[in-house]
Structures are given as C-alpha cells and as structure tokens.
Amino acid sequence: MLASRLRITNSPSTSLSLPSPTHAFPRLRTTYTSNIASPSSTPEDAVPLALILNSTAMSLPQVLRDLEVDWTQSLVDKTLKRLWNHAPKAVQFFQALTGLPHYTPSVSSFDHAIDLAARLRDYKTAWRFVAQMRALRLGPTPKTLAIIAERYVSAGKPDRAIQLFLSMHKHGCRQDLTSFNTILDILCKSGRVEMAYNNLFKVFKGRFRADSVSYNIIANGWCLRKRTPRALEVLKDMVERGLTPSSTTYNIMLNGFFKSGQIDEAWKFFLQMKKRKCVIDVVTYTTLVHGLGIAGEIRRARNVFNEMMRKGILPSIATYNALIQVMCKKDSVDNALIVFDDMLREGYVPNITTYNVVIRGLCHSGYMDKAMDFMSRMHQDRCKPNVQTFNVVIRYLCAAGEIEKGLHLFENMGSEGDCFPNLDTYNILINSMFVRKKANDLVVAGKLLIEMIERGFLPRRDTSSSRHPGKYLQCKYALHYYYREQLWKSKSNKSSAIELPIAGLRYQI
C-alpha cells in the first residue's frame, strides 16, 4: 500500500506517455524493479517528495500547511538535494516553506536554495533569498557568496563573480585570504586561469598575503589548461617568495604533465620527487596509475600499483577505481573485474564511482546484461544507481539501437523517488530519437524536450547553437512534431496557435 502511494510519475505536469514496453523485456524489468525498489530511504522522507512533485505552484503552500511534517534542517536539506534535477520545483518548495508560520530556514537550506535558483539563472530569486537570510541575521556567509560566484562563472559571467568578490563587504562579509583563494579556485576550475592570474592574483597577492594554497590553485589552473611551463613558473615564483612547495604542489604538477600528454616529463618528475625525498603519498600513486594507464601503459601502471603496496602505502578506493578504469579502457573488462574482485578480497567496499566505472566498461564491451546485474548488485554495498549510472546505460542502449529499453530505464529512474534525469539524460534520448526517426520518435522527442525545459534544463541558445549547430533547429522540429500531434488530437479545438507551457515561449503552427 505504501509502495503505491510512494510511486512517483516521471512527469506529473505533462503526462508524458512514452511507449511502454511492458512485456518486451521481462529480464530487464525483474532485475530493475525487484532489486532497486527496496528503498533505503525512510518513508518519512519519501512522502513529502511525492506530494511536492504532484502539486502546483498554487497548491504547494496549502499542501505544506496540511502536511504534518516537522521540517527539520536535515529534512529540508535532504529534500532540496533530492530535487536537485527538479530545480524549479525545488525552488517553489523552498519558497512555500519560508511562507509557513513557524518555519525558519537554516543557513545550509538557504545556501541550497540559492544554489538552485542561481543554477536556473534566476538571480532575482537567489538575491531575494540572500536578503531574507540577511534579515534573519543568518548570512550571507562567505560560502553563500562563493556559491553565487560559482554560478555566475558557469553561466559565462566571470566579471560579475569578480565584482561580487570585490564587493563582499557590502554584503556584510569580510574579504580575507580564504575568500581570495576561493574566488581564484572558482575561476581556475572553469578554465579562466588567465583572468584569475591577471585580474586578481597579480593585483591582490600582496594585499591578501597569498599563501602556498593560492599558488597551488594558480599552478593547477595552468595545468588544467595544459600549460605546464606556466605552472612551473608559478612554482618558481612561489619558492622565490619563500614558500615551500608541499606534496600537494608536486601532485598537482605530476597530474598536469599527464593531463598535457607529457608522459615522459611526468615520469622524470616523479623520479625527481623520489630523489629529492619528497613525500610520495597515495595521491601521487593514484595519479601515476591513472596517468600511465590512460596513456596505454598498463604494465607500468600495474608496476606502480605493486610498488605502492610493497612500500606499505595502502591504496585508497580512488586508487582501485583508477586502476579498474584504465583496465577497462586500455586492457579488458575481464581483467578489470579481476581487480574488482581483488579489491573486495582486500576488504574494500566499492563506492558509486567504482560501480560506474565497471558498468561503463561492461557496456563498452557489449555486456549489457552483466551491466544490469552490477546495477542491482550495488545495493549490497549501500550504493544506489545515480543519474550518471543511468546515463551510461541509457547511452549504450540507445547507441545499440535499443531505444525502447533506454526509455524504459528512463521511466524507471524515479522509481525510488530521488533519481531524476538531468540535461545529459534528455540529450541522449532526444538525440537518439533524431537519429532513428521512426514514426512517433519525433513526437516523443518533443515531449521530452518540453519536460526537460519544465524541469529547468534550458541550454543557453548561443552555447547550444554554436557548439552543435543543428541543435536549436532540432529542438524546433521536435516541438513542431509534438504540437502538430496535439493539434491533430484536438481537432475540435479551433485555435491554430498553441501556448507552450514554458514561460516566454510561444509556438505557432
């Protein structure tokens, strides 16, 4: 009884009716539902989620008032996290929640809500939350502002992020070395190391007393852009200023050489590290195993792994994951599975990354059934398939022409109520429908597109069209087919224009 109450439809608002292959692949169905549907989350967490998803912006405040739920900080945070790929709904939920008479959000809930709104590029709402926070004297904290800055940067507005940093004091936050390092890191991680270096680091390194962390951030920024000579210059500069490079610094350089394809330099650098008695830690070894393996040097990667064991440095899960991944990519999935079993024998518990790597390897070798087995096996290790897991399997199913199986998995993603498709998922499915173009495929693509947009995944027009020239046109076609079908279905309805259920868009037929 509970189970049926908890069942959440994939699309409450658009009533998506995808082809439902109920009897086409019983195997898939049993593996999937029997094992994955055992909820590890408590019913108390799941009930509100279903009600939230099925309510409208109008009805939500009343729904929340009627619910006799103690909205603790952790429950609110958890709910917002689970609605991560349902961002408009999550923001609606938080807004309705703040309207409840006896509820005061916590700092972390505000941060989550601000992150969600900013991710939707709804900066007005994000800043309104900040104002509420301030009125309650809860913030904004430096972390809150870092969240907004990061969203500005990923939306292509790094200047606004820098402005935000420079005007932190206006929001009641003090600028210090930590916030300086944070903004540098945000810019570097988005690939804007030039900006971080020229506009901030060079100008303010004296004022904030840049430390070895600041230098490491910039060096890593150059490494991410495959500019290892620049990274080395930063190291030189660092030493000249009397700062000692740490093992982190060396690990950053080592990884930079591998990322830039400079395998020989990486190896020489590692030998230098040994010669100069630098600390060689588990991160160093993991970097080597991964870097050598990706370069196709599987034997050397294994040797390094063995050397690590000999020296008494215990591999971490990340080390095993790196080895398993490179075995999958450059050796064989069967050998990767041997490593997986070794790992279990040593008493390690695989994490979600381990499973995603193994499942990807199995899919890549065409062992789809075995991949499904691993997907259900995850529960033994208190892991649940996440959106990445689903995306990998759906991608390979679609590539193999098994689009119905892909759609079936897609429909079942939310069966536990907390794994929702993201932009990648929709792109995979919509693209494969456009490749196949079977009757009805474009209609389904159109429905998916609308659902995608309603869930807050709106690729920016300029980025999507410049990177994939056909993309925008494709979207228009998909919508066209969808609405043509709608029109045909409702012939009695004489209107020739249909309002799209998306703010600000109107589609004429």
Place this chain on the structure above:
DNA sequence: GGCTATGTCT
C-alpha cells in the same frame, strides 16, 4: 554535492 590546494566518475 562541497566549499581553500592534489588522485577515482559526469
């Protein structure tokens, strides 16, 4: 999903 730096996944 976290928040000041490095390794595994997307």
